[in-house]
Amino acid sequence: MRNIGVIIRKQLKDTIKNKTVLIQFVMFPVLTLIFEHAISIPDMPELFFTKLFSVMYMGMAPLTAVAAIISEEKEKNTLRVLMMANVKPWEYLAGIGIYVWTICMAGAGVMATSLPAGDVPFFLGVMATGFLISIAVGACVGIAAPNQMVSTSMVMPVMLVFSFAPMLAMFNDKIEKVAKIFYTQQIRMLLNNMTLDGIRPENIAVVAVNAVLALILFFAVFRRKGLEG
Amino acid sequence: MIKTIGICKSFSDRKVLSGIDLDIKPGMIFGLLGPSGAGKTTLIKIITGQLAPDSGEVNVLGRNVSELTGEDKKKIGIMMDNHGMYDRMSCTDNLKIFADIYGVPYSEISRTLKEVGLGDAAKTPAMKLSKGMRARLHLARVLMISPKILFLDEPTSGLDPMTMKYIHKLITEQKDKGCTVFLTTHNMEEATVLCDEVALLNEGKIVERGAPDQVCRRYNHQKKINIHLVSGEDIELAHEAGSAEELEKLMSQGKIETIHSSEPTLETVFIELTGRKLDNGEEAQYA
Numbered sequence A: 001m002r003n004i005g006v007i008i009r010k011q012l013k014d015t016i017k018n019k020t021v022l023i024q025f026v027m028f029p030v031l032t033l034i035f036e037h038a039i040s041i042p043d044m045p046e047l048f049f050t051k052l053f054s055v056m057y058m059g060m061a062p063l064t065a066v067a068a069i070i071s072e073e074k075e076k077n078t079l080r081v082l083m084m085a086n087v088k089p090w091e092y093l094a095g096i097g098i099y100v101w102t103i104c105m106a107g108a109g110v111m112a113t114s115l116p117a118g119d120v121p122f123f124l125g126v127m128a129t130g131f132l133i134s135i136a137v138g139a140c141v142g143i144a145a146p147n148q149m150v151s152t153s154m155v156m157p158v159m160l161v162f163s164f165a166p167m168l169a170m171f172n173d174k175i176e177k178v179a180k181i182f183y184t185q186q187i188r189m190l191l192n193n194m195t196l197d198g199i200r201p202e203n204i205a206v207v208a209v210n211a212v213l214a215l216i217l218f219f220a221v222f223r224r225k226g227l228e229g
Numbered sequence B: 001m002i003k004t005i006g007i008c009k010s011f012s013d014r015k016v017l018s019g020i021d022l023d024i025k026p027g028m029i030f031g032l033l034g035p036s037g038a039g040k041t042t043l044i045k046i047i048t049g050q051l052a053p054d055s056g057e058v059n060v061l062g063r064n065v066s067e068l069t070g071e072d073k074k075k076i077g078i079m080m081d082n083h084g085m086y087d088r089m090s091c092t093d094n095l096k097i098f099a100d101i102y103g104v105p106y107s108e109i110s111r112t113l114k115e116v117g118l119g120d121a122a123k124t125p126a127m128k129l130s131k132g133m134r135a136r137l138h139l140a141r142v143l144m145i146s147p148k149i150l151f152l153d154e155p156t157s158g159l160d161p162m163t164m165k166y167i168h169k170l171i172t173e174q175k176d177k178g179c180t181v182f183l184t185t186h187n188m189e190e191a192t193v194l195c196d197e198v199a200l201l202n203e204g205k206i207v208e209r210g211a212p213d214q215v216c217r218r219y220n221h222q223k224k225i226n227i228h229l230v231s232g233e234d235i236e237l238a239h240e241a242g243s244a245e246e247l248e249k250l251m252s253q254g255k256i257e258t259i260h261s262s263e264p265t266l267e268t269v270f271i272e273l274t275g276r277k278l279d280n281g282e283e284a285q286y287a
């Protein structure tokens, strides 16, 4: 258990120095703040940028961050050193997961500042769930990829699908039909209503299926490759 | 302390280790010598439980290596050349991670950094360290935990002579503290000065073993005396009574510039046993 804390502290220290990961964490929250305050177009739906960017953030940041962190540790063989120091694979993964989830929640907190106070708990609750799915998917990539280069090229298409599908769905009905099978699109629909009453069974079902698939994939990849591949 | 019985290991169809038996007593520096590709790293990985052998048994600290407890593992320091550092973090922060994991007090961090000569570089990010400094940081990471057993895979390979000497000193100090050291090297000089016992590994088998001077004496069958004359000429005499007269003549005539008896070194023993040089491959690698 103590080792989970060690991993989280290590990551926190590294965050400020790790530009590629850092930019993932702050880009969308900062863009949201700027766009919400600086841009207003007539007839634009209320809180358009907050709702769109938060879903894109969800499909992008946790996924790329987790995959980048794990694959870098594999490539540089620091993961091996941790394992030799008797850090258990689940302790490591829990540490990375908690760290990324917490930072992303902080990012979501920043994005929530434009929302009416009453919507904030709903928003954060939905975001929290989505981050978990993205983290599981990111861990799959990190575990499956032998090094950073492969990890980046694997994460790219997955991330594009999850984060851009909700945006493209706005412009094209066909894409919307397909996008509905992804948790990010369902969460986008949830955020559009922003009420518990507005939750439809379909939303819950798709998000749950996505979550279960992500977990199954995660355990399958982990069982086949182990943490060190 | 470390015992292996009949370790065999193949990668696909290539047999890398075939029947390695070792018995390393506590408190000694043991050197595994062999050219690159001999299987030294593979053997260390097997002994430290990072790799499973195809057959054979490994006992470390009196226990089968697969059954080592967390407490046992905390007594084992492992330094492999491919093991990484957190490049963006400072030396201190790198060590802090492992101090936390091993439960070592933070006071040990600066003490160990000074011990390995990195006191001034404590705040330097690992990626800005020179090769020699990096090797010393690796060493600091394993020394900090005050190990009972130390595995060092080519600890001085590719380092400058100064750093090499420094690391030798640190290794000897560990031995003085009662630590058992298992190191690999392709440098026979290093093995001669450092190791209490060596084993020569070639093509997956241990071809010779014992204390370095013992091993050398065992192969002292050339028994030659090499003489360099003032004239610049080199002559070779048999190291036996029959050469005394000749030697006396040369000496009394003042013709001798230098005179050596040719004792074998670990290097020449190795060449004699295997027909190949120890550090051929590595030289090419670092050239």
Ligand SMILES: Nc1ncnc2c1ncn2[C@@H]1O[C@H](COP(=O)(O)OP(=O)(O)O)[C@@H](O)[C@H]1O
Residues within 6 Å of the ligand: B011, B012, B016, B034, B035, B036, B037, B038, B039, B040, B041, B042, B043
């Ligand atoms: N994971 C691996 N897969 C296939 N071959 C390997 C692997 N690890 C080592 N080898 C081969 O085993 C031989 C011994 O390697 P190694 O133990 O690294 O030698 P040394 O450390 O003595 O230089 C080499 O020929 C190497 O190519």
Ligand SMILES: [Mg+2]
Residues within 6 Å of the ligand: B040, B041, B042, B153, B154
């Ligand atoms: Mg090696």
